[in-house]
Amino acid sequence: MASEAQSSAPDNLPLVLIHRIPPFELSFKSWLPTRFRLLDPLDPSFSSPQTQSLVSSVRLLLCLGPSPLTSDTLDRFPSVQCVVGSSAGLDHVDLATCCRRGITVTNAGDAFSADAADFAVALLIDVLRRVSAGDRFIRAGSWPAKGQYPLGSKLLFSLVNITDNQTWWLFQLGGKRVGIIGLGSIGSMIAKRLEPFGCIIAYNSRRKKPNVSFPHYENVMDLATNSDALILCCALTNETHHMINKDVMTALGKEGVIINVGRGALIDEKELVRFLVKGDIGGAGLDVYEEEPEVPRELFELDNVVLSPHRAVATPEAFVALQEVVIANIEAFFANKPLPSQIELE
Amino acid sequence: MASEAQSSAPDNLPLVLIHRIPPFELSFKSWLPTRFRLLDPLDPSFSSPQTQSLVSSVRLLLCLGPSPLTSDTLDRFPSVQCVVGSSAGLDHVDLATCCRRGITVTNAGDAFSADAADFAVALLIDVLRRVSAGDRFIRAGSWPAKGQYPLGSKLLFSLVNITDNQTWWLFQLGGKRVGIIGLGSIGSMIAKRLEPFGCIIAYNSRRKKPNVSFPHYENVMDLATNSDALILCCALTNETHHMINKDVMTALGKEGVIINVGRGALIDEKELVRFLVKGDIGGAGLDVYEEEPEVPRELFELDNVVLSPHRAVATPEAFVALQEVVIANIEAFFANKPLPSQIELE
Missing domain, CATH: 3.40.50.720 (NAD(P)-binding Rossmann-like Domain)
Structure with a gap:
């Protein structure tokens, strides 16, 4: 049995459809493609007859980052039963369509x-x-120009009458x-x-x-x-x-x-x-x-x-955690087990 | 007794010598000058014979903010027994001289x-x-110029090879x-x-x-x-x-x-x-x-x-707390009670 599993041809691996907009690339642990057969519409080979013959049967879609996932896109993949998301919020996914079609959806869980x-x-x-305003104040060279105690002179021991200079409040x-x-x-x-x-x-x-x-x-x-x-x-x-x-x-x-x-x-x-x-x-x-x-x-x-340029969640540690939750969801789906970070659709 | 206390002439109030550099002004609760007779060397009347006759007997010095308090300054006030400070750190005060003269010293306590x-x-x-770098990035207008996902394109799903662009690490x-x-x-x-x-x-x-x-x-x-x-x-x-x-x-x-x-x-x-x-x-x-x-x-x-321009401690709430601890120290000194925020001299 063990040797049979190890000798599985890639053709027999579970299919995972990648959905992404161009900035988002997949470089998950290198073993991910060894466990799943990845289909990526941005890959030139996607339009080949061989790949296209698989598309109609793909059951799991992995949505990278905030790539918009519309009803039209979902319609192109009628066998999809599960959308594995990779962000905390899923407002880029047409959840109403997922709900109507009975597609289960997962998010980044607690990774971020x-x-x-x-x-x-x-x-x-x-x-x-x-803090940022103070940093800007210094980098503009304003501290020496405004004197050593830009705040002290206004605030220190002037408790009753602090009403002006809202900026420095x-x-x-x-x-x-x-x-x-x-x-x-x-x-x-x-x-x-x-x-x-x-x-x-x-x-x-x-x-x-x-x-x-x-x-x-x-x-x-x-x-x-x-x-x-x-x-x-x-x-x-x-x-x-x-x-x-x-x-x-x-x-x-x-x-x-x-x-x-x-x-x-x-x-x-x-x-x-x-x-x-x-x-x-x-x-x-x-x-x-x-x-x-x-x-x-x-x-x-x-x-x-x-x-801030939308990077409240962007540390390497968080992406390691994300990778773990994404893989756990994919594996659970193909093993018919409960998905770790399934969201509630209503 | 009560009426006698209330009728005290200002001349009979305890003397408090103010020590400050010009940016620091005193506008403590208005009742402070009604409880103590304040002597301020920056006040024109300080050089009057009447005020000068009091200086040699003043026992308490209130040091405002980080105004340097040197040995020379302390020597001019031979009767000072207590320096009430108003900052957390007292490196601007010649603590060795205070220690030698047996002067007790207080700081801002927990106010800051x-x-x-x-x-x-x-x-x-x-x-x-x-955070500040991100704020600067946006205010420089760089976000649209660098694309919607300045981080995403480098970091997201690229876990193994994040080594370049140290700035955004x-x-x-x-x-x-x-x-x-x-x-x-x-x-x-x-x-x-x-x-x-x-x-x-x-x-x-x-x-x-x-x-x-x-x-x-x-x-x-x-x-x-x-x-x-x-x-x-x-x-x-x-x-x-x-x-x-x-x-x-x-x-x-x-x-x-x-x-x-x-x-x-x-x-x-x-x-x-x-x-x-x-x-x-x-x-x-x-x-x-x-x-x-x-x-x-x-x-x-x-x-x-x-x-940041030295303003880790600068909220109005902290200055209210400072006022309380300063007044408590002054009152305790004149009442011969333990000073609330006396520091250890060694």
């Missing part, structure tokens, strides 16, 4: 959660304490009420990290989580009203699209801060820019945008905004 | 500790995850061995904050701390050898001056990171610049420098360095 949580905390401290993390929107794996890790800073955590999610002691708010408006900062780390769906709108930002208030490590379209970006430019909210830390890689240029001039 | 710890964590995440916090130098109030708070990120904490201090389970290293070389990042939050003294030298940086290694929220001269800055420019250490997050406000310009070009 720690990275995203770390980055959300970094963005929050950066906005409150102006700094906020302490301790005591800040942080509202986490989406208390999944990422959100829970954010909460765990922020508690030792003295932040007071509350959250919004579709359903109250069992065994979680943080206050749950059923709607975002109430959470915003009772928060100094909102952190977005939920999935982008029809329901969450533009959930941070004018009303929510008004409820958050002039000193309120918004951190987004989820998806750009969770926020009505045009409104956000208006609120920031007018000073109607206190600041924002953004890793994602509605029209990436375009970022509203009005934000480039603001010191109470921290901008 | 949370701010400093928060900032140290922010600098560490920023260096490891390139990102590190995960989880599993990093962080060596804290100085496990006082600030260092302890840093440790508490970093544990939920999955960092592995060790520390160096003059003495092993009782009731602390983190490994203690008696010398900095050993700590550097066993750390991925060093965080400096100890006092600057003759013993700690340039403690981070060429040998320690070599021990820390090419991927090692140095965070400094203590004082600039804890590091041999010229060596640090050489190591960073040559890529012989992995990065640095600096809030303090040897010749503030001068920052070595070689660092301005480096994306693995985060620069």
Whole structure:
């Protein structure tokens, strides 16, 4: 039996269809192609009659990165029963079609959660304490020009009358009420990290989580009203699209801060820019945008905004973890076992 | 008795000598001057015969911010028995003279500790995850120019061969061995904050701390050898001056990171610049420098360095806390009670 398995011709390996846009390349552990027969539409040989004869029977599609997976694409592969995704959010996948066809879908599981949580905390401290703005201040050569104590002269021992120079207003993390929107794996890790800073955590999610002691708010408006900062780390769906709108930002208030490590379209970006430019909210830390890689240029001039090019999740360690979860999902599918990071479709 | 106390003329109030350099002004709660008679050498009336007659008997000196307090200055006030400081570090005060004269000295106590710890964590995440560099990348307009996935194309699914483009190398916090130098109030708070990120904490201090389970290293070389990042939050003294030298940086290694929220001269800055420019250490997050406000310009070009203009401690909340500890120290001195934040002189 053992020698028979080892002598299997590649033709007998389980088929895995790769779905990707060109920047995303596959260089998983070199043994992946030895375990599965990979079909890649971007490969010139894909159009060969031999490969095409396999396409109609392929049961598993591996979607790399945020490559859009539309209903039309799925229609071309009628035998697909499983989409193995490789990102935390799957808003690039037509989940309604998957649900209708009974296709199971997996995401990156927890592979990216720690990275995203770390980055959300970094963005929050950066906005409150102006880390990036301070770095810019120094690199512009402004420190010697503005004197040795640009802050000291304004703030130190001048406790009562600190009202001018909003740019350099700094906020302490301790005591800040942080509202986490989406208390999944990422959100829970954010909460765990922020508690030792003295932040007071509350959250919004579709359903109250069992065994979680943080206050749950059923709607975002109430959470915003009772928060100094909102952190977005939920999935982008029809329901969450533009959930941070004018009303929510008004409820958050002039000193309120918004951190987004989820998806750009969770926020009505045009409104956000208006609120920031007018000073109607206190600041924002953004890793994602509605029209990436375009970022509203009005934000480039603001010191109470921290901008990041969608890389809250991008460490080598996270990609090693991702590789493991992707392979585990593929192997579980072909072994008819429960998929480690299957998502709930509704 | 009560009415007699209330009718005290200002002349009968305890004398407090203010010592400050011009940027630092006193606007403590307005009632401070109603409780104490403040003598300020920067005040024109200070040279009046009436004020000068009081100077020789003043017992308490309130030192604002990092105003240098030399032996010569102290000699001019022979009756001073107590120096109330208002910063965490007191390297600007001639502590040897204080010790010789038996002057008790207080610092800011814990007023700034949370701010400093928060900032140290922010600098560490920023260096490891390139938050400020990412912000700069976007504000330079580089994101659309470099394509939608500046990282994805290099890193995503390319796990084995990530060796080029050091600038964009990102590190995960989880599993990093962080060596804290100085496990006082600030260092302890840093440790508490970093544990939920999955960092592995060790520390160096003059003495092993009782009731602390983190490994203690008696010398900095050993700590550097066993750390991925060093965080400096100890006092600057003759013993700690340039403690981070060429040998320690070599021990820390090419991927090692140095965070400094203590004082600039804890590091041999010229060596640090050489190591960073040559890529012989992995990065640095600096809030303090040897010749503030001068920052070595070689660092301005480096994306693995985060620069901050000495404002790890600068939130309004911290200054409120500072005010409380300063007043508590002054009141305790005049009441002959133990001073809340007296430091140990040796």
